[in-house]
Amino acid sequence: MKLDPRTKLVMVFSLSTLAVFVVDTLLLSIVLIISIIVSNFFKEDWGFLNRARKFILLLVGIAFLQSIFSPSGEILFGIKDFTLLTTGGLAKGIRVILRMLVIIISATIMKGSSPREIIQGLIQWKVPYEIAFMVSLAIRFIPILGQEAKDAFTAIQLRGIEIDKLSLTKRFKVYSYMFMPVLSGVIHRAKELSTSLEARAFRAYPERTSYIKLELSKNDLLIMSASIVFTITMLVIYILLR
């Protein structure tokens, strides 16, 4: 089913709002299942999860830190007087993972829409063109930045630096070197882009016309309304349960 990007934005916003506000493991799990079902409905490519597997450790690490620094309930694991894991801390850690997964998976709903369609959707929502354009640039540049960071890391290693054999301090030093080419690339690209925009008369006229015009179908309106009603209902249930 081809949906308007605005409908998808409402769905993403609804699911992310729930992920941020709900602090109940069961409700968060339900939101996660719904996010997976919706994302699957749009037949999104799940290959990104495979690529993101490196971040699983980071996710687990954050959850673990969360559980250490906000202990509550019974002690599950500790070293002498220092408590490492508690039942309450573990529950909080799990909730952090669930929340992040909901945000990541719900964002994949947008993958099927082109940046141009997203800009048009935002403009028709009366978002200023400059802001909408900046959003689309950010979306377009994220993978490029990732590639540049990866290239810099590869280049450092190809100078004969064996990362695995380095001490932790030296390893951090290597990572710090990655910022220079990425930052320089960003500044350079921003300068070139601004010159190119000026040269092509960006904002020469106060009004912009567009050959694309998005129209909301009945399905769009139905799904948008359902998303909003669902979000409000879930939030009400959550508040009542508390």
Add this chain to the structure above:
Amino acid sequence: MKEVCSSNTFIEVNNVTFSYKKSEIILKNITTSFDKGEFAALIGPNGSGKTTFGKLMTGILSANEGSVFVEGKNIEEISLGNIGKKIGYLFQQPARQLFNPTVKEEIGFAHSFMGKSKEIVEQKVNKIIEEFSLQGLEDASPYRISRGERQRVALASIFINEPSFLILDEPTTGLDIVRKEQLSQLLKSLQPQGIGIIVISHDKDFINKNADRVIELYGGEQHEA
């Protein structure tokens, strides 16, 4: 799996197939080898897989099928750091391989990082700076110099490691005729030392003048020219 190669072979490529997406095969069953002291050129139209091939031979990318051997050892078993000690790789966009605040630090990076004495690093850096005509740029930022100068800094920072083999992706981009000639002479002087070179380029004059062997990639297949 074959692990032995002739004593003069440095890189051996066995039936390598590679694709970024399953539907689009970039390289199909490529089998070739590159010897020590050889000057080979990889040519082909845009998108024919030249850079991809270079990255496969440096271990930056892994083949979907087939294997690459460096000095008889499967590249999958060698860390990038170790490959970097043997093979010098010049990126198509040299700015991506520069990460130090000054040209001098950039060239001496590998040695300083590995803890070599200041005097030795200084001596080597000065020699390389002279060889690559980078005098006067020692304290300049590698990001605030011309493209041609940046290309030379990237090349210089590879050469300081004294690699046994070089894979240079578009090394003549941004170089003027004089610098191109200097590069040509420098590369030619490395061959008698047994250093092998693969140049990925569109620069026909440079290739015709220097390469002993030309491999053309077209439609994912290799054609020895």
